[in-house]
Amino acid sequence: ESQYNRFILPGGLGQLGQGLAKKLRSKYGRENVLLTDIRIPDKSIVKEGPYAYADTLNYDAIKELAVNHRADWLIHFSALLSAVGEANVPLAVKVNINGMHNVLDVANELGLKLFIPSTIGAFGTDSPRNPTPDVCIQRPKTIYGVAKVHAERMGEYYHHRFNLDFRCLRFPGIISCDTKPGGGTTDYAVEIFHKALSNGSFVCNVAPDTRLPMMQIDDCLDATIKFMETDVSKLHQRVYNINSMSFTPEELAHEIRKHIPNFEITYDVNPMLQEIANSWPDVFEDDNSRRDWEWEHKYDLSKLVEYMLEGIKKQMCIQKVA
Numbered sequence: 001e002s003q004y005n006r007f008i009l010p011g012g013l014g015q016l017g018q019g020l021a022k023k024l025r026s027k028y029g030r031e032n033v034l035l036t037d038i039r040i041p042d043k044s045i046v047k048e049g050p051y052a053y054a055d056t057l058n059y060d061a062i063k064e065l066a067v068n069h070r071a072d073w074l075i076h077f078s079a080l081l082s083a084v085g086e087a088n089v090p091l092a093v094k095v096n097i098n099g100m101h102n103v104l105d106v107a108n109e110l111g112l113k114l115f116i117p118s119t120i121g122a123f124g125t126d127s128p129r130n131p132t133p134d135v136c137i138q139r140p141k142t143i144y145g146v147a148k149v150h151a152e153r154m155g156e157y158y159h160h161r162f163n164l165d166f167r168c169l170r171f172p173g174i175i176s177c178d179t180k181p182g183g184g185t186t187d188y189a190v191e192i193f194h195k196a197l198s199n200g201s202f203v204c205n206v207a208p209d210t211r212l213p214m215m216q217i218d219d220c221l222d223a224t225i226k227f228m229e230t231d232v233s234k235l236h237q238r239v240y241n242i243n244s245m246s247f248t249p250e251e252l253a254h255e256i257r258k259h260i261p262n263f264e265i266t267y268d269v270n271p272m273l274q275e276i277a278n279s280w281p282d283v284f285e286d287d288n289s290r291r292d293w294e295w296e297h298k299y300d301l302s303k304l305v306e307y308m309l310e311g312i313k314k315q316m317c318i319q320k321v322a
């Protein structure tokens with residue numbers, strides 16, 4: 001049996017895991033991708049391939065699944081995102097730090113490869129913000145960011161000390177039309193499209209000039225697969241930024257108005273989210289990803305807006321028919 005083609009995705013029922021499972025299954029086969037989470041999946045998810053309950057707070061449960069599934073890769077997606085994490089710090093410490101330790105130790109003990117995503121949220125007010133390079137002062141201000149820096153450093157350390165094949169991409173805010181975001185600071189940039197089509201207006205919870213790095217979901221998931229498949233000899237670091245675009249709510253609304261001319265945006269700023277957004281990068285630098293493993297994005301702002309509006313319209317038609 002060939003190596004490096006059996007995957008387990010803990011926390012896989014979220015915004016990113018469902019789409020990654022689809023892409024991996026179409027490439028590596030349905031049975032070779034095991035989606036796991038702590039929630040009951042929709043019937044449509046179960047039809048697409050294997051699913052199992054697995055709490056990342058339970059070391060033995062993760063280990064048992066990895067052994068039984070004969071996994072080569074763990075792709076660790078379980079986390080509380082930035083806004084949800086600030087609302088429940090003790091749970092975020094458990095899931096984002098203790099849970100990450102469990103997955104890291106299972107990967108190391110069983111000799112598996114490990115992918116953990118990081119985020120623009122791993123930076124803070126002391127970081128250079130335009131652009132933000134791979135290596136600079138981080139000092140994030142959220143428990144989400146602190147846990148991500150911890151994961152980055154632990155993964156690099158296990159790679160250095162135990163030769164664990166740890167790989168990590170720092171993602172911007174991810175924009176998808178068929179899966180919902182899980183409670184982050186960048187969620188407005190998904191919700192705006194749903195409200196633009198259903199109401200023609202949107203109340204935004206961050207200020208009009210809040211610039212953040214963002215990315216269309218296929219770019220994010222294709223990058224993940226390409227990075228995981230990259231020959232180890234090409235990697236000069238274990239943690240890389242990836243980037244495609246940055247925009248503000250005003251700029252996004254302007255682009256949406258090219259399709260829905262009467263679209264209105266108003267603002268009711270949430271101070272906690274605004275403080276988080278103000279501490280994150282404006283523009284992400286990803287020169288090292290583009291050089292070392294030939295990362296290229298496909299979606300700019302105008303393509304992203306077309307993709308979201310078309311995708312949500314299709315879903316609305318399906319719902320009407322059903």
Ligand SMILES: NC(=O)c1ccc[n+]([C@@H]2O[C@H](COP(=O)([O-])OP(=O)(O)OC[C@H]3O[C@@H](n4cnc5c(N)ncnc54)[C@H](O)[C@@H]3O)[C@@H](O)[C@H]2O)c1
Binds near residue numbers: 039054079120
């Ligand atoms: N979506 C983004 O914009 C974005 C950007 C940067 C990085 N990331 C990272 O990508 C990963 C996936 O993000 P997402 O957007 O899919 O998140 P999400 O919130 O949509 O999904 C996270 C999943 O983790 C699960 N989970 C929570 N506690 C768990 C536990 N104890 N055991 C097992 N599963 C548990 C949840 O049920 C949920 O399905 C996260 O690590 C996140 O930090 C996401």
Ligand SMILES: C[C@@H](O)[C@H](N)C(=O)O
Binds near residue numbers: 081
């Ligand atoms: C940026 C990312 O990590 C997530 N979407 C959040 O806002 O928390």
